[in-house]
Amino acid sequence: MSLSLGVMASGRGSNFLAVQKEIESGSLDAHVSLLISDRSSAPALELAKDRGVPAQHIPYNAKDRAAFETQAADAFAEAGCELILLAGFMRILTPVFITRFDNRILNIHPSLLPSFKGLHPQQQALEAGVKFSGCTVHLVNAELDAGPIVTQAVVPVFKGDDEESLAARILEQEHRIYPEAIRILAAALAVP
Numbered sequence: 227m228s229l230s231l232g233v234m235a236s237g238r239g240s241n242f243l244a245v246q247k248e249i250e251s252g253s254l255d256a257h258v259s260l261l262i263s264d265r266s267s268a269p270a271l272e273l274a275k276d277r278g279v280p281a282q283h284i285p286y287n288a289k290d291r292a293a294f295e296t297q298a299a300d301a302f303a304e305a306g307c308e309l310i311l312l313a314g315f316m317r318i319l320t321p322v323f324i325t326r327f328d329n330r331i332l333n334i335h336p337s338l339l340p341s342f343k344g345l346h347p348q349q350q351a352l353e354a355g356v357k358f359s360g361c362t363v364h365l366v367n368a369e370l371d372a373g374p375i376v377t378q379a380v381v382p383v384f385k386g387d388d389e390e391s392l393a394a395r396i397l398e399q400e401h402r403i404y405p406e407a408i409r410i411l412a413a414a415l416a417v418p
């Protein structure tokens with residue numbers, strides 16, 4: 227049966243779009259039941275609406291994170307979401323949200339975790355002088371960028387790279403492995 231996905235996005239939404247396109251092409255047996263953004267101006271909201279995916283802005287107040295997280299978790303639960311995808315969601319989630327979807331939240335991060343957690347991982351990779359970097363899809367737990375890894379892709383780092391060129395090379399692989407990670411997890415969830 228088609229897996230019901232919830233998506234959280236703060237910005238551009240290219241990872242959401244990559245997943246949505248796999249769904250539309252029939253190669254991913256899932257549907258996005260709801261996309262939530264903490265930013266009213268996030269292009270991801272428009273992308274979702276353009277493709278007929280229900281989308282909602284929930285205002286984020288850093289002084290009351292629990293309010294946002296409870297509202298988002300309630301909305302995903304009401305929409306019947308079985309798996310939540312963080313797709314460029316730029317807030318750190320607390321146990322208020324995480325415990326509602328235990329082991330059912332995926333995040334994509336543009337580095338080979340456990341290297342280069344947190345912000346600007348591509349710049350961190352350049353500064354470290356590594357020859358390879360990449361991206362990781364992992365389950366979300368209470369520790370930042372530290373949950374169990376589902377899948378990764380490796381990309382080379384070239385001498386003339388800057389943050390932008392490396393980010394673009396990694397992003398291409400993100401769009402490939404996020405749908406792949408969903409398939410892996412869907413198969414695991416289907417096992418009784």
Ligand code: GRF
Nearest residue numbers: 238239240241314334335336
């Ligand atoms: C991606 O690089 C993702 O790995 C990171 O934020 C970026 C979001 O891009 N967490 P998009 O909004 O999916 O285009």
